[in-house]
Amino acid sequence: MMFDFSRNIYLNLILNGTAATGPLSQVALLTTMPLPNGTIVEPSGNGYARVSTGTNWTSPTNGVSSNSATITFPKATGSWGTILGLAIMTADGNPLFYGPLRAPLNITAASPVISLPVGAVIVSVEGGLGTTVQNNILTAFLIIPPASFKSKTLFSIFQPNS
Helix, strand or coil, rough: CCCCCCCHHHHHHHHHHCCCCCCCCCEEECCCCCCCCCCCCCCCCCCCCEEECCCECCCCCCCCCECCCCCCCCCCCCCCEEEEEEEEEEEECEEEEEEEEEEEECCCCCCCEECCCCCCCCEECCCCHHHHHHHHHHHHHCCCCCCCCCCCCCEECCCCCC
């Protein structure tokens, strides 16, 4: 799913020609599933930190992109609580995409490190859009700063492997 922030960037680009801030660079763990307004709740302390991904995402095909490098979170030094989902963020902390894990994870100091292998985080843009438009949207948000593209409605589904 997309946050309001990413919808607004997209509409501002199409309607006003204003470029976005650039590609994303972080993946965050979520302890609650957010609303589209962008308010997210992450673990706090105990070694938790977002993971920088830069532009390590595959070139979109048929409106789908996935991580092209392993995403490994730091080792928990205490409880992070129950992780319900992930969010993809810009370098300056604005949320773009979010979605649930296939199964919740209760993370404690005894838990193994969370490591998402190549291809485990799948981001898609769906909803009556042509694949060229879908690919351009994902390229704009995941790979390179936005270029000009058009659409009416955006829907995103985020399906990380557990």
